[in-house]
Amino acid sequence: MTFQVEENVPLAPLTTFGVGGRARWFARATSEADVAEAVNWAAARGVPLFVLGGGSNLLVADEGFKGLVLRMEIGGIEAVGGGRFVVGAGVEWDEFVTRVVSAGFAGVECMAGIPGSVGGTPVQNVGAYGQEVAEVIDAVRVFDREKLIFVWLDNKDCGFRYRESRFNIDEPGRFVVTSVRFQLKQGGAPNLKYADLRKRFGLDVNPEAAKPSLQEVAVAVREIRASKGMLHSPNDADSRSAGSFFKNPIVSDSLVGSIAQAASVATENVPRWPAGAGLVKLPAAWLLERAGFVKGFGSGRVGVSTKHTLALVNRGEASFADVEQMQAEIVAKVEALFGVRLVREPVKLG
Structure with a gap:
């Protein structure tokens, strides 16, 4: 079994902001079995459970967390046909974006460079520069902590709205995201709604200018994010x-x-x-x-x-x-x- 629990683990280094105390207990999930075991472990001891992804949208209190922090590390990017990809919740979001954009799939190019992991994207309905994940999520694989089963939730079942979802507003804590199925468009045109992008490619003054490729848009988005300090780097x-x-x-x-x-x-x-x-x-x-x-x-x-x-x-x-x-x-x-x-x-x- 891979599931192991550590004690008094510092959390600040696991977040991009770098503040806060320690987790009383800490474990890593590399499989769905680990997730189920972590839920059972916390329930048996009557302690709260928090699932940690990339730590990019997280502020930890100075006193830390008195329960079990489960670091999500389920990997894998699987193409399942028809422009659909099943991606493990622990995969870095930008790793997924890089792979699909380079293969010619449209739908996430404007979200290049966003820090964090795939599992956190449906929770916050992450978005940037004219796109959000609600537009390309087909379904979300979760562990339902009430029914103690793994299920797929369709897009409509996720309750997506601006930076919100069923997962963080309607029923916070009920579901643990283990993977996400995305529906992208092979050979699709890049999204060029955002003003900074249109300016970058001269489309603001000449709408008939040559349109950039998906990869060119992703590169431009990362450069724009870096210019705003929004591309996580130890050197910035x-x-x-x-x-x-x-x-x-x-x-x-x-x-x-x-x-x-x-x-x-x-x-x-x-x-x-x-x-x-x-x-x-x-x-x-x-x-x-x-x-x-x-x-x-x-x-x-x-x-x-x-x-x-x-x-x-x-x-x-x-x-x-x-x-x-x-x-x-x-x-x-x-x-x-x-x-x-x-x-x-x-x-x-x-």
Whole structure:
């Protein structure tokens, strides 16, 4: 049997932000059998269970986690025909993107460079630059901790919406993702909706310009992410973060006028996207900038990235308490100025 439990394992090194304490118990899952055994182990001892993937969207409390942390390491990328791929939850997301893009499959090219593992993507409905995984997920393989069985959940059963799903909002903790089946399009055209990409390839000034290949788009996305500190690298201090720290808020369209007034801009100059009947989505970074939280803001151990307004970074030896203090300052000021309450995107453990 491969399932083994360790004690008092530091968690900060297993996250991209690098804060927090230890796991009271820690194990690794390289198979579905390990997952079932971990669930049974935790239940028999009456302790909570947390499944850890790439740690890219995670903030660990300073006191650590008093239960069992299960590091998901189930591998494998299997082409099953018709543009479908079954991918183990422990596979690095960008490894999967690289493989399918190079083979000519469209649907994930704009999500190149996103840190973390495949198993975390359906939980957060990960997305970037005009794409999100809900568009290409065919089904998700999970262990149902209530029924104690492995099942496949179809896309419609996952409850996907903006950065949310059944897994993290409706029934958090019930399901452990073990693999994901993606439906991609062989020979499909790249997604070029995002403004930065259109500008990169000259499509903003000449819509008839030659369209880039899938691989060219993926390379461009990684370069854009790197320029914003959003491509995790040990050589880039600005990538010591959890990516975008706040969700882009969805508000009533009727609020745009007052937001424009508070920002001292014309209403038409407030950036926004339709988000349903009477609703619009605002860029959180725009709100932060106009509230004074510009690139490089802060003099403590946690501050705003020098490359991207929406990322908070660990400048060295930060604690979770430092993160919370910065978060509270930003949320309070943005709400006071604009009447919009920002919501943190990374998950807190402990």
